[in-house]
Amino acid sequence: MGVKVSVVVPVSDPGDGDDAFDACVRSLLGQTLPSDEYEVIFADDGSGEPTRTRLDSVAAAHPNVRVLHLERHGSPVRGRNSGLSVARGEYVYLLGQRDRLEPDALARMHRMAVETDADVLIGRLVYEGHPPLPAFRRNRDRADVLEDHLLGLLTPHKLFRRTFVESQWLSFPDLPAELSEHAFVLRAYLAAKVIAVLSDHLCCHVGPAPEPPIDPAGYADGLRVILDTIDDFTEPGERRDRLYAHWLRVCVLRRLGGRALLDTPPEEREALFDELRELVRERFPLRLDRHLSVPMRARAALVRTRGLADLVTLAEATRGMRLRAELRGIRWEDGALAFDFAGEIVHADGSPVRYRRMGRRVLWTPPPALGGPVLSPSLAEVPLDAPSTGMRAHIRHTETGAVYRLPVTGEIVQIREGDQVRVQAVATARLDVGKAAIGRPLPPGLWEVHLRMNTGAHHARARVRCPRSPRNCVGGLAEGGRRLVVPCWSERGELAVCVEPRSFADSIALVSTGVNIARRDGHLFVSLPVPYVPPSGGPPMECVLVGADARARTVSAPALVEPGMPGRLAGQLVAKFPVRRVPVPDCLGPGVWRPYLRVDDREVELGFGLDVRWTGRARLILPDRPAGTSFARLRRFAARVPGARRVVRLCRALRDRYAPL
Template sequence: MVSPTVSVIVAAYNAKPYVTRSITSVAEQTIGREALEVITVDDGSTDGTGEELERLAEVYPGLMRVIHQENSGGPSAPRNVGLEHARGRFVFFLDADDYLGPETLARMVAMAEENGTDIVLGKMVGVNGRGLPASMFKRTQPKTDVFNSRVYWALNPLKLFRRELLEREGLRFPTGLPIGEDQPFTALAYLAAEGGISVIADYDCLFCTLREDGGNTTSRTKGSEPRLRFLPYMIDLLIENVPPGRNRDHLAHRHLTIEVQNLLAHISREPREDAEKTLARLADTLAPLWHEGMDEHLSAMARLRLYLVRHRMLDEVLELLRFERELAKSKVSTPVHAEGGRAYARYPFFRDPARAVPDSVYDVTPQLGVRHHVSRAGLSGTTLHLAGHGYLHRVETRDVTTELLLRERESGTEYRLPVTHTATPGLGAGEDEGRFAYEKAGFEAAVDLATAADGAPLPDGLWDISLAIGAQSVTREVRIGSKRADDVSGGPATRVVNGAGDGPRAVTLYTTKPYGNFTLDLGQKKHRVASRIKVAAVRWSASNPTELLIGGTSALDGFPDALKVVLTSDSGATAVLPAQRTPHTDGFTARVDVRDLGPGVWQGELRLGDPAGLATPLPALPKSLGPAKWRRLGLPWYAKQVDGKRDRFELRVARTELVRAVARRVKS
C-alpha cells in the first residue's frame, strides 16, 4: 500500500456540528485525497460527534479512519492514538472545531520539501473573535529556527510536522496535564527540528473557531491550579534543554509574559487566602528562570508584573490588574515622565516610596513610539533638501533637540547636522484623544554635500538618512522615508553635480527596499550613471553626409551641462563635442563633423566632465551605414567603422588610396 503524504489527525470531543466543516475542509484540499489519510479519534463524545464521523467516513470512502474510545479528559490521548496509526511522511494536527484553507496542505508540503524543513507553521485566522498568536506571521520565512524567530509564541500543535522527526524523538503529548499539554510537545519538536522551521504568512492556512458553546479546551478549564501545573513543566523543559544565555532568554520571554499574565487574571478571581498561596507558588516557579538581565527584553508592564510577583505583593498585583483592564478599554496611552534622557511609564506605584519599585522597572525609552513624516525630499545642485515632522509618542515637543543624522553604511562614520525646528499646530490631535500635543515637531534641513563632513565634502559611500528626534532630554533615532507625502518620490533620482575640484560627481537619492527609507548614494556605489544615460543611435546626418549624429536619452535628475562626446585617436589627438538637449524631452544629440578629424582610428565615449570616471563607451556604427566621403585639398577622404569591430565605436579617418580604389572598381 502506498503511504500517504500527510496524515491529518483530528481529536474530537462533543464537536458537532463543527467537525463536519473541519473534515470537509480536509477532503477538499487541492493536494488531492490520494495524498491524504484522515485519522479521527472520537474521545467519548455524547452529542452525536461519533455518529457524524462515521457518516463522513461513508461520504469520503478510503479517506477516513474513525476510532472510538472512552473519554480521556483532554486532547492528548486521542492525538497520541492518532500518531500511533499515522503512515504519512507528514502529520498535521487539526482540532475538530477548526478548518483549513483549500490550498493549505499543498502549500505546507511544498514549503517543507523545497527547504528540507521539519515543521511548517501556516498563518492562523481567528473566527468568532478568537484571539490567536500573530507575531510570527509578519512575513513568510522559508527556513528559520526557534531562536531566531517568533515561532515559539505559537506553541499549539496545529502545524505540519515531519513524522520522522516525531518518531525519532519519541514525541507524544503528555496525558497528565489538563491544559497546556500541547506546549511541551511543540516546544520539544521545535528544539529538535534540525532541518529548520518554515513559516507561511502570505496565505490563510488555518481558521480557528471560538465556539459559541464555550467548548474550547482553554475555555472549559477554569482556575489557576491547572495552569500552575504546566508552567513548571515548561520552565523545567527550558532549563534542561537550553543552556543559559540569549537563546534560553528568548524562549523564556514567552512564558514570563503570556503565561504570567494569564495566571494573574485567574488569581484575581480566587479568595484572598488562596490567591496569596498561588502567588507564592508562582514566584517560586519563576525563580529558576528569571534573572535581572532579562529585564531589557521585557516590556515595562511585564517587568512590573514580575517585580510584584517575585516580591509577593498581592494587593499591588490586584491593583495593577485593574489598571490593565481600564487601560485596555481606554483610547489614551499611559503618559510618560521624561528625565535625564530616559522616559518612564507612569504605571501604578511609580516613585511611590511605600512600594520602592525601582525606576528601571518603568523605563520605556527603547520602546517609545517614533512617529515621522517626510513632506519634502530632493536634491538641488549639491544641496539635499528635507522637510517634515518627527516626534516621540507621549513626549510633548518641549526643549526640542532634533538633528539630522547621516551614517555611512559600511564604515559607520556619521555626521550630525542641525535642522530648523518648525511649528506643527494640531499635530497629535488625532491620537490618544488629543491627550499629547506635538506643536513643534517640524523640521527643515538644507545639507550642502560639499561641506557636510565637518566642513569638507561628504565622502563616497551609502549614507543612510535618519532623524535623531529629541525632546525633554530624551532622544531616539529613526530612519526616515517610509512615511512620506504622496508627491515625495521614493524612486532613485541621480544627479551629476560639480565636485570639489575633482570634476563632476554622481549623487543619487533613493529609498531602500523593502522598508522605503532614504539613502544617499555618493560615488555610484549602487546607481551607475552609465545605466541612466543611453546612446540610442550613431548615424550619418541626412542633410550633411559628413556629420556624425550621436543621439541618446538621459534619465538623470536634471540634464547635466557637462555631458559631451570625447573622441580620441590612436595618435593621441582628441575632439570634444558638447551634447545638446533636445527641447522638451530627455533626449540629446552631439554632432561631429568628421572632416575636422585628423587621420587615424578614433574611439569615443559619452562623458560627464573630467576625469573619465562618469563615462559610457559609444556603440559601433551600424553595419548598414556606409562610409562618409569628402575631398580635402582636392584629394578624396573617407570615414567609416573599422571592419570587425562591431562591439565598440572605432572610426577610421583616412585619405583614399587611388590605386587601390581603381583596382576595386576594375574588379567590380
C-alpha cells in the same frame, strides 16, 4: 503514491448542529490534494452516540477517513497521541474540531515542506480577533525560534514530519491543555533541523478553544516540565534566558495581571498566586526582567517582593485602558490609499495615560494606590525610541477573517505637562490592494481597518472611528484601473475598505450613511455620495422609499448622478421627492421611510432612514445616531419585505466584528 499528509483531529462531543465542527469536516473533505494522498483521523474521546454514528458514517463514505473510538479522557491529549501513533502520512497535521482548513492548505503546505526539507512547517494561521502574527511577515525556508517570533505560535496547528516525530519520541504530555501543547511544540522546535514558515497563503482558521479551570499546582508543575525541556536543549546564556522570559511573561505574569487576574474568583487567586510565586523564586531569576516590558517588570517585582493585593491593585488601575484613535485624513497616492491617524492610550474614564519625566528619560509611573515606587529608574524607563513603539495597522476580511499588516510610517510625540509626559502617535498607513496580502493582491470583499499602539510601557488596539462629517469616501481604480476600491464606514462609524463592490449601486450603499437631506419648495432632496462614477455615468437608477407602516406605501424618484473628480472628490446622487402633510399617492407623507436603490429590478438597501413629521419636516435616522426606536422599527419592517433579507446582508456585513483585548 503513498499518503502525503495525515490530519489528526481529536473530537469530543461536538453535538448536532455544531456549525464549527461541520465546517471543520467539510474543509477536510474538500481538500484539493487527491483523496488517496491524504488521510483524516478522527480520534473520538468517548463521545455520545450521535457523534459516534456521524463519524462512522463519514468514514464509511470516504475511504481516506478513519475513526478511533477511545475511552473518555477529557482532553485532546490522548486523541492526539493515538492519532500520531497510527498515522501513515509522510507528514502529520494537527487540527482542532472547531478549526478549518482552506481548500488548498494541505497541498501548499506539503509542497513547501518537501521543497525546504522541513521537519516542521507552519502554515499561515488566523486566530479570530487577533492581529497578524509577526511570524507571518514573509515566507521562511529556515526560521529561527526566537528571531522569527515562533514562540507566538505554540498551538499544534503545524505540519510535522512523521519520521521526525518518531525519532524524537514526541508526544503530548498529560498536562493542562495549553501547557501540553506548549511542551510538544517547544520540544519539536528545539529538536528540528529545519523549521519553515508559509506566510503568503492562508492555511488554517483557528477556532476558539474552551478554557478549562486551572489547577494551580498542576499548572506550576506543567511549567516546570517546559523549563526542563529548555534546559535539555540549550546551554546557560542569552538564548536560554530569552526562552525562559517568554514563559515568565506569557504563562506567569499574564495570569497574575489584567483581566486574567480580575476574572479569577478571589479564592482561586490565592492558590494560583502562591504556586506561581514559588515557581518564580525557584526558576525565574531577576536577570530575566530585562527581557520584559515595563508593566511586566512591575508585575514581576510585585510577585517577588509584595503580595497578591498589590497585583490586584495594579490590575484594577489598568482595567479598561484603551486606544483612542482619530482618523485625520484619507487620500489617494500613486494608486494606493493613504490613511493619516493620530492615537493616544487612555484610561477607562478617557483621561490620557501619563508618564514621569526625569531629565531626558521617561519613566512608567505606578498607580498611587501602590503607595510608592515599584521599580528602580533603570527598570522603569519607557523605551519610546524602540523599533516596536508607535502605531501599527492591519486589515481584516469580514468574511474569511484573513488579516494582513499595512506599511506604516510615523513618529512618537511627547506632550509635556509639568513633570509629566503624555505620549501620542502620529502615523500614515498605506493600502496598496495589489500587494497588501504579503506581495499578492487582496481578495475582494470588505476589509476592516484596525490600529495598535505601543508606547513601550502600554499597548492597546482599536477600530478607527470617525464622526459622521466629514467623511472622505472617494473611491479609486487600483491595479491599472482593474479594481474599484472604496473607503467606507460601518454603522458605528468605523473605518473599512471595500475591494471590488458587487455593483455600482452597492458601492453607493456602502457610503450611504454620508447622506444629506434638504427641503425646498415642497420637495425633499436626498443627496448621497458616490465613491466612483464611471465614464458612462452608471446605469439608470431609481431611489425608492418604502413606508414602515401597515400600508407599506412606496414612493420612487429618478436618481440623478453627478460626477466628481476621480481620486479627489466624490460624485453625488440626488433624488427629489414631493412632500405632503396628508398621505397622497406618489408623495412622501408623515411616517418612517426606508430607502433603496433600484437598478434593473434589483433593490439595494441604503444605510439610513427618513422620519417625516406631520409638519412636513424630515430628519435622518442613522445607525450611529438612532432617533428613539425608529431605526429598530425600520429593521423589523425591512425583514418582512419580500426579498429584503437578501439586501440587508450588506448592512449586517458592516457591523463591528472586533474582539477587544
